[in-house]
Amino acid sequence: MKLYEYLAKEILGKSGIPTPPGRVAMNPDEVAAVAAEIGAPVAIKAQILAGGRGKAGGIRFADHPEQARAVAKEMFGADLKGFKIDRLLVEKKLKIENELYVGVAVDGAAKLPLLIASAQGGMSIEEVPEKAIVKRPIDITWGLYPYTAREVVRRLGLTGTPAKKVAEVLVKLYRVFRAYDAELVEINPLIIAAGEGPGKEEVIAADARLNVDDYALFRHKELPVIDEGTALEKKVKAIGLAYVELDGDIAVMANGAGMAMATLDILSRYGGRPANFLDAGGGASVEPTAQAIDVLVATKPKAILINIFGGITRCDDVAKAILWVKQNRGIPVPLVVRLVGTNEAEGVRLLQEAGLNAYRSLDEAAAKVVAAAGGAK
Numbered sequence: 001m002k003l004y005e006y007l008a009k010e011i012l013g014k015s016g017i018p019t020p021p022g023r024v025a026m027n028p029d030e031v032a033a034v035a036a037e038i039g040a041p042v043a044i045k046a047q048i049l050a051g052g053r054g055k056a057g058g059i060r061f062a063d064h065p066e067q068a069r070a071v072a073k074e075m076f077g078a079d080l081k082g083f084k085i086d087r088l089l090v091e092k093k094l095k096i097e098n099e100l101y102v103g104v105a106v107d108g109a110a111k112l113p114l115l116i117a118s119a120q121g122g123m124s125i126e127e128v129p130e131k132a133i134v135k136r137p138i139d140i141t142w143g144l145y146p147y148t149a150r151e152v153v154r155r156l157g158l159t160g161t162p163a164k165k166v167a168e169v170l171v172k173l174y175r176v177f178r179a180y181d182a183e184l185v186e187i188n189p190l191i192i193a194a195g196e197g198p199g200k201e202e203v204i205a206a207d208a209r210l211n212v213d214d215y216a217l218f219r220h221k222e223l224p225v226i227d228e229g230t231a232l233e234k235k236v237k238a239i240g241l242a243y244v245e246l247d248g249d250i251a252v253m254a255n256g257a258g259m260a261m262a263t264l265d266i267l268s269r270y271g272g273r274p275a276n277f278l279d280a281g282g283g284a285s286v287e288p289t290a291q292a293i294d295v296l297v298a299t300k301p302k303a304i305l306i307n308i309f310g311g312i313t314r315c316d317d318v319a320k321a322i323l324w325v326k327q328n329r330g331i332p333v334p335l336v337v338r339l340v341g342t343n344e345a346e347g348v349r350l351l352q353e354a355g356l357n358a359y360r361s362l363d364e365a366a367a368k369v370v371a372a373a374g375g376a377k
Contacts, residue, residue: 001212002228004047006089008210011180012187015172018204022091031072034090035065041093044071048083049228051124051209056081061093082230082245094206096191100156101125102170103186103209104138104177113138113177115148115170119156121189144174162192165203180223181216184209232295239291241280248273250373251301253292255280255313263307266362272370275301280313289321294329302373303334307362310341319347323354334372338365 003011006024013019021038024047025031035042046058053059058080062068068090078085099121107114115136120128134155138144149170153163169190177185187205195201212220227234236243242257246264250272254260257279264274276299280292296304308318318339325331339347339358348358359365 001214001217001223001226002049003210003212003223003226004049004087005045005208006047006087007224008185008208009089009205011176011210012173012205012208015176015179017169017172017176017187018202019208020091020094020204020206022089025072025088025090026086028069028072028076031088031090032065032069035062035068038090038092040064040068042068043091043093044068044075045089045091046075046080046085047087047089048080048085049226050081050083053080058085082232084231094191094204095193096189096206097194097201098162098192099189099206100166100192101128101186101188102166102173102190103184103188104174104182105184105186107137110137113140113174115144115152115174116186117152117156117170119158121191123188125186125188138174140178143178144171146171161201162203165201166190166192169203169205176210180210181213181219182210183213184211232299236278236292236295239288239295241278241288241292243279243292243295244277246274246276248275249302250369251275251278251296251299251304252307253278253280253296253305254307255309259307259309263305263362263366266366267305267370270363270366270370271375272366272373275299280308286317286321286324289318290324293321293325293331297325297329297331297333301333303336303369304331305336305338305365305369307338307365308341310339310344310347313341314343315339315341315347316343316350317347319350319358322356323350326354326356334369336365336369336372338362 009019023034025034041063044060046053060071062071075085101118101121103116105114115138117134118128118132120132134152136152149167153167186209189206191204191206193202230245233243252263252274254263260277260279267274337358340360351358
């Protein structure tokens with residue numbers, strides 16, 4: 001379960017990690033009141049369960065309370081990355097000298113917590129060159145010792161007061177990771193701000209993320225239960241299917257989580273940009289499959305790829321679902337279908353009679369749909 005930034009910061013603050021002055025607001029008047037209370041200028045940050053808010057316009061600034069109110073009026077109710085903004089975090093705007101990335105995540109392969117740090121903060125860690133990232137596995141029996149944290153900080157090139165304070169943050173961050181059964185806890189950016197003089201630098205968590213293991217939530221009754229899906233994700237979940245929105249333009253449906261992930265990978269290899277992850281599952285009947293295809297059409301992609309490897313799922317049922325949507329709703333964008341497996345011949349026949357092709361090779365299908373969407377990006 002993902003926590004909103006303001007909730008993650010409350011936990012970090014209670015653990016001794018400095019955070020900016022501020023609090024969450026639920027309407028424009030509260031935003032103005034918080035701005036007046038903490039003093040402008042302020043940062044006004046949309047509280048959604050998605051990254052990349054800054055680039056998408058989800059973080060704005062104001063120089064006085066009335067400007068903060070005006071900005072809040074524009075932000076409340078707006079759609080941001082598929083989420084409706086219903087709360088804003090108002091914080092003191094910080095003067096930044098340096099930005100770091102620090103985090104602790106579960107390393108599934110090593111079955112250990114992994115400390116991750118970089119002197120190139122302020123961007124997604126996936127975008128940082130590998131040579132600029134320091135990684136240190138943590139023995140869960142012994143935890144993160146201060147000397148290990150100091151070693152990591154030394155490798156980041158920090159010295160003096162900032163080095164000491166960042167090392168302290170790393171130790172506290174790991175304690176949060178363990179105390180809350182986290183899958184991930186990160187601060188990006190962890191900023192170094194100028195203090196009142198040499199040796200007075202401050203280290204502050206300017207942003208925070210905390211994902212708690214769903215299976216450990218029974219141990220954390222103090223945490224609110226947060227449904228992190230977008231409106232569309234919740235709609236598809238109600239059908240009984242797994243769906244995640246992405247930022248591409250080719251809608252994708254596959255049967256099985258592994259098949260869906262493989263489809264996204266192959267699309268990317270051919271230069272395509274998937275618009276979603278949709279696992280239709282095994283054995284889905286005509287009606288829910290048709291509902292899933294209907295959802296894909298409604299997202300208005302440039303093209304649609306349906307990839308079915310029929311085991312329990314019958315290819316003829318998938319074909320019938322496609323034809324039902326085509327006849328009753330319409331499919332106004334190019335549709336590429338890959339059908340292999342149970343009742344494959346019947347499924348292919350039904351599609352061909354309706355003027356649709358079905359491919360056996362996923363590579364061929366991926367190449368076709370990328371071309372139909374306008375070519376490699």
